[in-house]
Amino acid sequence: SQTIHQWPATLVQPVGSPLSLECTVEGTSNPNLYWYRQAAGRGLQLLFYSVGIGQISSEVPQNLSASRPQDRQFILSSKKLLLSDSGFYLCAWSVGRSLGQNNSPLHFGNGTRLTVT
Amino acid sequence: GNSVTQMEGPVTLSEEAFLTINCTYTATGYPSLFWYVQYPGEGLQLLLKATKADDKGSNKGFEATYRKETTSFHLEKGSVQVSDSAVYFCALSSNNDMRFGAGTRLTVKP
Numbered sequence: 653s654q655t656i657h658q659w660p661a662t663l664v665q666p667v668g669s670p671l672s673l674e675c676t677v678e679g680t681s682n683p684n685l686y687w688y689r690q691a692a693g694r695g696l697q698l699l700f701y702s703v704g705i706g707q708i709s710s711e712v713p714q715n716l717s718a719s720r721p722q723d724r725q726f727i728l729s730s731k732k733l734l735l736s737d738s739g740f741y742l743c744a745w746s747v748g749r750s751l752g753q754n755n756s757p758l759h760f761g762n763g764t765r766l767t768v769t
Numbered sequence: 770g771n772s773v774t775q776m777e778g779p780v781t782l783s784e785e786a787f788l789t790i791n792c793t794y795t796a797t798g799y800p801s802l803f804w805y806v807q808y809p810g811e812g813l814q815l816l817l818k819a820t821k822a823d824d825k826g827s828n829k830g831f832e833a834t835y836r837k838e839t840t841s842f843h844l845e846k847g848s849v850q851v852s853d854s855a856v857y858f859c860a861l862s863s864n865n866d867m868r869f870g871a872g873t874r875l876t877v878k879p
Contacts (some may be wrong), residue, residue, distance in 0.1 A: 658812075684865075686867075694871070694872075695858070695869055695870065695871035695872050696813075696858070696869045696872075698867075742812050742813065744812075744813075746867075755800065755801035755820070755862035755863065755864075755865060756801075756862070757801075757803055757815045757818055757862070758813075758815075758860075758867060759815065760805075760812035760813040760814070761812050762811055762812045763810075763811065763812045765810075
């Protein structure tokens with residue numbers, strides 16, 4: 653069966669410090685990968701998605717970047733955190749289109765709560 | 770473009786009450802529709818889905834029917850429990866473009 657791991661679960665970082673959140677998926681190949689942010693009491697904002705190694709699409713301009721160095725690894729980074737980067741970050745995967753699946757559901761990790769102080 | 774609108778919360782019910790959370794959508798093409806649930810401090814879990822008109826998704830006593838004529842996918846449960854307290858998200862996927870509603874917080878009191 654497929655599993656998704658996301659870490660760390662919580663993180664407190666000072667303004668101006670770097671960030672690296674990691675997400676890995678097991679049990680599937682060529683997944684679509686996603687990073688979402690959920691601000692307190694609000695809905696989900698899609699930050700980045702990837703359909704393959706080295707292929708990253710950004711939904712909104714921001715202080716963050718994403719990379720996919722391996723097929724099942726997705727990393728969210730920042731060189732200098734801002735207070736506004738605080739939130740709950742969720743990684744997700746879905747079956748890739750290369751497998752002939754359209755509109756398949758997303759499967760989420762347990763999230764990382766980031767507090768920038 | 771594609772979008773999802775769901776009823777604003779919070780919703781507070783007593784145990785064993787009937788639940789309805791409304792969800793309507795706008796989409797090009799033929800979307801698949803989903804309900805996700807998020808328990809406190811956790812990620813989202815897929816609750817149920819429907820892939821074509823008139824399909825009924827069901828899981829854990831929750832149901833939702835894909836109504837193309839009213840572009841709706843309302844979530845229902847006949848008798849809620851305290852353990853159902855969570856945030857519920859309606860979502861659609863059309864041409865692999867996944868969109869989420871803003872979420873509805875449900876609190877069930879004993």
